[in-house]
Amino acid sequence: MESFGFFDTVEEHLPDDFSIIYDIARIIEDLGHTIAQSLAPILELNEPSDRNSQTEHIMVPNVADAEEYEADLIRNVAEVRNIYPYQFLLPENVFLQRLAERSLWMPRPRKPRNFRYQTESDRFAPDDRKQKVYILFDTSSSMRQYYRIHLAKAIAYLFLRRNQRELGTIFFRTFDIGVGDLLTARDLPGFDKLISHVMHINAVGNGTALQRALQTAIDDISHESQLSHAQILVITDGVAHIDFEKLREQLGDHITVNTVKIGSARMHVDAKVIEDQIYSSSSEDAKRLRDLISQKRDLELQLSTASGHLRQEGLRSQLGLLQRQIDTLTERIGLHVSEHYGLEIERLSTVYVNVDDIIPQEMFAFPEETIREIEELAEALVDVLRSEHQIEDIKRAAVFYDHLHLLMKYNSIDAPRLDKAARELETMLDHILNKPTAGVEDISISDMERMQLRNMLGAGTISDKFSLARMLRLLWMKVARWWRARRQFRMFRSITGKSAPRRKP
Numbered sequence: 001m002e003s004f005g006f007f008d009t010v011e012e013h014l015p016d017d018f019s020i021i022y023d024i025a026r027i028i029e030d031l032g033h034t035i036a037q038s039l040a041p042i043l044e045l046n047e048p049s050d051r052n053s054q055t056e057h058i059m060v061p062n063v064a065d066a067e068e069y070e071a072d073l074i075r076n077v078a079e080v081r082n083i084y085p086y087q088f089l090l091p092e093n094v095f096l097q098r099l100a101e102r103s104l105w106m107p108r109p110r111k112p113r114n115f116r117y118q119t120e121s122d123r124f125a126p127d128d129r130k131q132k133v134y135i136l137f138d139t140s141s142s143m144r145q146y147y148r149i150h151l152a153k154a155i156a157y158l159f160l161r162r163n164q165r166e167l168g169t170i171f172f173r174t175f176d177i178g179v180g181d182l183l184t185a186r187d188l189p190g191f192d193k194l195i196s197h198v199m200h201i202n203a204v205g206n207g208t209a210l211q212r213a214l215q216t217a218i219d220d221i222s223h224e225s226q227l228s229h230a231q232i233l234v235i236t237d238g239v240a241h242i243d244f245e246k247l248r249e250q251l252g253d254h255i256t257v258n259t260v261k262i263g264s265a266r267m268h269v270d271a272k273v274i275e276d277q278i279y280s281s282s283s284e285d286a287k288r289l290r291d292l293i294s295q296k297r298d299l300e301l302q303l304s305t306a307s308g309h310l311r312q313e314g315l316r317s318q319l320g321l322l323q324r325q326i327d328t329l330t331e332r333i334g335l336h337v338s339e340h341y342g343l344e345i346e347r348l349s350t351v352y353v354n355v356d357d358i359i360p361q362e363m364f365a366f367p368e369e370t371i372r373e374i375e376e377l378a379e380a381l382v383d384v385l386r387s388e389h390q391i392e393d394i395k396r397a398a399v400f401y402d403h404l405h406l407l408m409k410y411n412s413i414d415a416p417r418l419d420k421a422a423r424e425l426e427t428m429l430d431h432i433l434n435k436p437t438a439g440v441e442d443i444s445i446s447d448m449e450r451m452q453l454r455n456m457l458g459a460g461t462i463s464d465k466f467s468l469a470r471m472l473r474l475l476w477m478k479v480a481r482w483w484r485a486r487r488q489f490r491m492f493r494s495i496t497g498k499s500a501p502r503r504k505p
Contacts, residue, residue, distance in 0.1 A: 138236035175213035176205020378421035
């Protein structure tokens with residue numbers, strides 16, 4: 001977390017159970033775990049090259065000098081035999097004048113330019129000519145169920161970490177009822193900022209505009225040269241319908257979609273859904289059915305105005321035939337919608353992975369050995385904080401404190417032991433953060449860092465006597481009073497040209 005500057009961006013309360021993201025990431029990094037095996041095709045879309053390769057940093061092989069040319073003026077008369085042939089067609093006086101001025105053109109061999117990595121970093125080597133990935137991240141309210149948003153963040157985190165050396169540029173948008181802003185990572189600072197942004201995401205939307213999100217991504221890729229040939233990676237719980245035929249046509253042959261679907265949620269299909277599909281789908285059956293319905297209306301209008309008996313019987317016969325065709329097509333479309341509605345993204349995707357929802361009682365229930373290691377870690381952190389108050393250690397303790405409260409939900413047998421470790425950390429953090437003044441040992445902790453730490457611990461109470469809510473409220477009142485006094489001093493100085501007298505303490 002520290003390597004991405006995550007703590008420096010904590011300005012508000014962290015998302016609920018945010019530390020679970022890293023625990024999930026740790027679990028799915030285990031290649032023996034079923035989730036890791038399911039995600040392998042996605043996480044290895046752009047698998048880094050072999051680190052032991054001797055040509056690791058060479059993207060273009062060396063080319064002999066004479067194999068690339070550029071137009072250049074001749075430098076002496078001896079080079080006239082190499083000029084472009086069309087110049088021999090010039091009038092003699094013009095040719096001789098250009099020869100004397102050395103202004104005749106010839107192809108001159110030049111050393112080819114070899115484009116190598118723009119950085120020797122092992123973490124990220126941005127290059128616009130390398131692979132590009134456009135990530136669409138679902139933030140709809142359904143993602144709050146079964147820790148789906150946490151699993152989605154862990155997948156995005158691992159994907160970016162594993163592929164950062166191979167990706168030229170990363171594009172990112174969230175989507176729920178609407179589509180979020182486009183974020184771009186082209187260098188290390190941008191990459192770290194994107195990781196931090198992903199970790200802060202909340203699932204708050206009341207819809208899943210997957211169709212609009214895909215169309216936005218396709219439009220971005222189609223109209224921006226820097227996005228050409230980018231792959232789209234969709235991370236969603238899949239509870240959304242898209243127009244497969246329309247999107248397939250828009251994707252063409254140069255844009256591919258890959259999808260991670262979390263959970264087994266399905267959209268409910270009723271008569272209204274089928275009717276909507278009949279009038280909105282671009283499939284051939286839907287088009288044919290709409291045409292038949294239009295013909296039926298025309299025949300019904302003709303029947304209402306027909307006067308002859310034979311004419312009326314002929315129209316009724318045609319209407320009967322049309323109705324049978326309409327019923328057959330409606331049944332076929334209804335069956336297709338029932339089977340595929342909401343699953344069109346699977347047909348659209350080149351790589352499609354469906355992972356099951358997390359079962360917390362299985363994933364976060366630890367054996368005795370792990371519980372003992374957690375206790376030892378808590379004791380070690382408390383011992384370190386007793387001797388010195390380094391901001392890095394305090395931040396680690398704050399993260400660990402948050403995670404202990406999460407683990408107590410799913411380790412009920414060992415909850416008293418975890419609770420004891422959490423209380424020890426709570427007491428120490430209370431002692432550090434709630435001092436009226438900072439001591440010499442706290443000189444490295446800034447006011448902003450104290451505020452960030454309190455925000456990180458906002459889900460719980462550090463002290464029964466002095467809660468975080470009260471701390472933040474008092475701090476806000478202090479800042480507000482300081483700001484009002486400062487504004488009054490500035491106003492007095494602007495009017496009188498003198499400094500306002502200050503009260504002695």
